[in-house]
Amino acid sequence: MTILTFTLILLAGAYLAGLLGSLTGLGGGVVVIPLxxxxxHVDIRYAIGAALLASIATSSGAASAYVKEGITNIRLGMFLEIATTIGAVMGALIAVYTPTNTIAMLFGGILIFSAAMTLRKKNEVALTQGSRLSALLKLDNNYPVNGVKVDYKLKNVLGGFSMMTVAGVVSGLLGIGSGALKVLAMDTTMKIPFKVSTTTSNFMIGVTAAASAVVYLQRGYMDPGIAFPVILGVLGGAFTGSKLLTRMNPKVLRIIFCVAITFVAIEMIYNGYQHKF
Amino acid sequence: MKKIFSKVFWADKDVEQLVGQMLITGVLTASIVVLSGGALYLWQHGKGGVPDYRVFAGEGVGFTTFSGIFKGAFKFNTREIIQLGVLVLIATPILRVACSLFAFILERDKLYIFITMIVLCIILFSIFGGIKG
Structure with missing residues (x-):
């Protein structure tokens, strides 16, 4: 295969990965690794490097829109980034001592979990009674719902913070944004309305991924020949996805994709178990 | 100029606009650099065979250090130009944190100046702490 054919096929694949990641809400990087x-048949270490770049690109692109709309809770994001960046650095450290087959199996597990999470019942209720720590850290805020500002408060700040550390470790170890774990921490533990938790999670993914990306770049995981089609393809796909989402509600599509992704995840686990990585 | 440093000028809304603008500018700049480097790369090496990505060899110094990437990019080596775009992309969220620090300083929000500094320190440690192993 020539470099030209490889680049064009990978560009098309990355475009579909970005589209799929955007329509399912899984994020840009997750589909890149199995692809x-x-x-x-690229070594999983190059795949992790490329997936981190895809995560940074799509999350930063989407975050810029959400931040301008005033949905993202910047203070909450900043506070929790302490946890996710510490976790990401730890994850990148552990990665050196983790066999690639183990990483592939872990990835498969997280992928199934993430697919299941996109189908969960979403938390739409804003808490009116928050915890003392939440008020102390100025985390309580408001967000626009149909043009009206709705106040919300938080609880279980420390519980959410520790879950975020785990999300950071997973992100640093596997090279993904681990948005599903972030949302789990904010939605389920801290009881934040899902619109705020998804946008704030997306806002944090870029910084979390960057914290481990700088380590992986220095380790030589990032190959320009792979990065070039992956970054541009995933960005294009995510952009198309966001345009499509404003016009349709892909509930059925989402279920089909999540089932498909579960099969991909099982194949990752199986191949890892057979020591094929 | 005086206005820029006053607290009233920078309401939360403006900070959000600034952060949003910063993120999109970073991603667009990175994409343009990657696209130009990539197009030249295909032009020069498109007909060559694909490197064996099945085996992890790791990248050389020219692609893993600041000085290596800059040197190669200034010599118009196409792969290093792509890598420069990669560097811009990784720098984007880090600059966003720096941007928030600036905003919190203007708001005189001591707690969040402190929190943002911690995040920046962790990232700086990640870059310069020699933990690539």
Whole structure:
């Protein structure tokens, strides 16, 4: 295969990965890893490097819109980024001592969990009674619902903070944004309305991924020949996805995709178990 | 100029606009650099064979250090130009944190100046702490 054909096929694949990630809400990086390893037979370390870049690109692109609309809770994001960046650095450290087959199996597990999470019942209720720590850290805020500002408060700040550390470790170890774990911490533990938790989680993914990306870049995981089609393809796909989402509600599509992704995840686990990575 | 440093000028809303603008500018700049480097790369090496990505060899110094990437990019080496775009992309969220620090300083929000400094320190440790192993 020539470099030109490889680049064009990967560009198309990355475009679909970005589209899929955006329509399901899984994020741009998650689909890149199975695409590179299972379809292109690229070593999982290069795949992790490329997936981190895809996560940074899509989360920063989407965050810029959400931040301007005033949905993202910047203080909450900043506070929790302490946890996710510490976790990400730890994850990147552990990665050196983790066999690639173990990483592939862990990835499969997280992928199934993430797919299940996108189908969960969403938390739409804003808490009126928050915890003392939440008020002390100025985390209580408001967000626009149909043009009206709705106040919300938080609880279980420390519980959410520790879950975020775990999300950071997973992100640093596997090279994904681990948005599903972040939302779990905010939605389920801290009881934040899902619109705020998804946008704030997306806002944090860029910084979390960057914290481990700088380590992986220095370790030589980032190959320009792979990065080039992956970054541009995923960004294009995510952009198309966001345009499509404003016009349709892909509930059925989401279920189909999540089932498909579960099969991909099982293949990752199986191949990891068979020591194929 | 005086207005820029006053607290009233920078309401939360403006900070959000600034952060949003910063993020999109970073991603667009990175994409343009990656696209130009990539197009030249295909032009020069498109007909060559794909490197064996099945085996992890790691990248050389020219792609893993600031000085290596800059040196190569200034010599118009196409792969290093792509890597420069990668560097811009990784820098975008980090600059966003720096941008928030600036905003919290103007708001004189001591608690969040402190919190943002911690996040920046962790990232700086990640870059310069020699933990690549």
């Amino acid at each position: 590179l390893t299972l379809v292109f």
